[in-house]
Amino acid sequence: MIEINDTLISEEILENHFVCNLQACKGVCCVEGDAGAPVEEEEVEILERIYHKVAPYLSEQGRKSIEKQGVAICNYHEEWETPLIEGGECAYAVRDDKGTVLCGIEQAYREGKIDWKKPISCHLYPIRLKEYTSFTAVNYERWSICKDACILGRKLQIPIYQFVKEALIRKFGEEWYEQLEIAKSLISKK
Structure with missing residues (x-):
């Protein structure tokens, strides 16, 4: 998990790939x-x-x-x-x-x-947020109907957090997203 401000972010959104494939899933x-x-x-x-x-x-x-x-x-x-x-x-x-x-x-x-544009939960998908008293959990929600999106994301090498960049910035702001990118680069260097 990565902590940025009052959010705890699953590393899965940095490591897994995803790009909606409407042609496949309709x-x-x-x-x-x-x-x-x-x-x-x-x-x-x-x-x-x-x-x-x-x-x-x-x-x-x-x-x-x-x-x-x-x-x-x-x-x-x-x-x-x-x-x-x-x-x-x-x-x-x-x-x-x-x-x-x-x-x-x-x-x-x-x-x-x-x-x-639409509810933030739809804009963020496949990320789901869970509110707790002192923090917001930012997690990847796996759903079998999105297997084509995972395949396309891997093919294009687009991680989840980049696919939903606009929505993450909409929800948490530019500075938060920049911190997430820094965390990703530090994890990649390990």
């Missing part, structure tokens, strides 16, 4: 699983504020699910997550003409309708 991470994507408490307010601009990008089922459940739901752990469509895919998921699942929030962002 975005199944937004469909599989038994819960929605984690949403930070302050992101619920953002989702409420931007929903009217995101709604046109969503499927009819997605809009109905959000209108019924809310822009985010509080689970039994008292943590926020994206709502699902009938217990299945994320309500914000949309499909392109090839059947690849994309994020409706990110589509609105890319077209300049909103200035917020």
Whole structure:
């Protein structure tokens, strides 16, 4: 583990490779699983504020699910997550003409309708954060459906922390990321 400020970072994010391969997986991470994507408490307010601009990008089922459940739901752990469509895919998921699942929030962002890309948990994936009283754990979450992303990452020699650089900077800041790169170079010299 590496400690930077109030974070403990798994060395796995420095050592393992990952690059999303949407051609191979078709975005199944937004469909599989038994819960929605984690949403930070302050992101619920953002989702409420931007929903009217995101709604046109969503499927009819997605809009109905959000209108019924809310822009985010509080689970039994008292943590926020994206709502699902009938217990299945994320309500914000949309499909392109090839059947690849994309994020409706990110589509609105890319077209300049909103200035917020998507929940940080989605942006950081395959990194997952776990909040503790005195620190945040920054871990690599392995999921079998992402094997093609691991293969592509190894082929391109892109470690996880570089693949999610923009998201890590968004969450923790430039200085934190620079410290992570320094830690990586020190580990590499060992």
